[in-house]
Amino acid sequence: MGQGGSGTLGGENLLFLTDEQLRKGIEAMFFAYRGFTADPDRILAEHGYGRAHHRALHFIKRTHGTTVNNLLNVLGVTKQSLNRVLRTLIADGLVESRIGRTDRRERNLYLTEPGRELERKLSEAQRDRMRAAYRAAGPQAVAGFRQVLESMMDDEIFRQYIALKERRT
Amino acid sequence: MGQGGSGTLGGENLLFLTDEQLRKGIEAMFFAYRGFTADPDRILAEHGYGRAHHRALHFIKRTHGTTVNNLLNVLGVTKQSLNRVLRTLIADGLVESRIGRTDRRERNLYLTEPGRELERKLSEAQRDRMRAAYRAAGPQAVAGFRQVLESMMDDEIFRQYIALKERRT
DNA sequence: ATTTTATGTCAGCGTTGTTGACATTCCAAG
């Protein structure tokens, strides 16, 4: 949808896609992503963690009881890489790993209370920045922002993630 | 332009900033950034380089003759970290490092022809994806996209970069 | 001329990505 109405989008609407415009978009993405991760990074550093720990905490919270396998599909890293991060989180008591009931090879992952607390702190910092950016830009800009981001994702990965969430209900 | 009409943005427009909406934005940022870097990453891997090399090539092209010091301010990394990357690029003949004329401590950095060629290949891959996303979302969405990204940056870093570009003219 | 400051290089460490080897568990074939 939305592509049918190309009649209103004349050739002049494609002209604005100069290399210079695209370059500005690319650089904006680079600088913005740095801002986007800056606040959580500071909190993580205090705890001796890195960005990978944040991602794990985030998605374990999002999909309570998920397995290691599910998680690494979403995160797009190898299980070995994820495992190192999980090991420290489990050792520090932020994540609980229970052996699967139906399949004993699987591990179901849950946040403990301390885990939820740290996740909340990280999320809040990131949400604060996102909220400030949203407010400064306005609702219409936000809609555009989301549209462009969703077009920029690897469709494959994204659909996988969506499917994963739905499978869990 | 466009920002003057804040009168049309009532309180109800702030209500949409639920935690759930913000979370979606955060995840979109995460997935989109992965898509954003995926194509260049593949090309870089073929050459035995990483993302850091891409960033260096990009900004050396953008600001021809820039110094190491300028570059690491833009990139937001330590000079030691940047140096490792620069060393390989110089050794491989993609970047030329000339001793500064006015200040012999400085090194002015330039892309060689092979350097320009790789940079072009990387940029094109990234621009292709950005262009596709822009086209799919439409001009208005693009404007919003840029607005939100710019609000999300660390002002300090961004202003530094802008100032840097202007100082160079 | 000597000390201080600025720029860039070299060495070594930590996080987090990678591949390879392996233990455990499940399931299907015989």
Next chain:
DNA sequence: CTTGGAATGTCAACAACGCTGACATAAAAT
């Protein structure tokens, strides 16, 4: 039931790229 293969997760070792510390060189200040 047993055996062989597939799936899940863990352990080990390596590479990319952040970081701090130590240092050489050049410029600037005293």
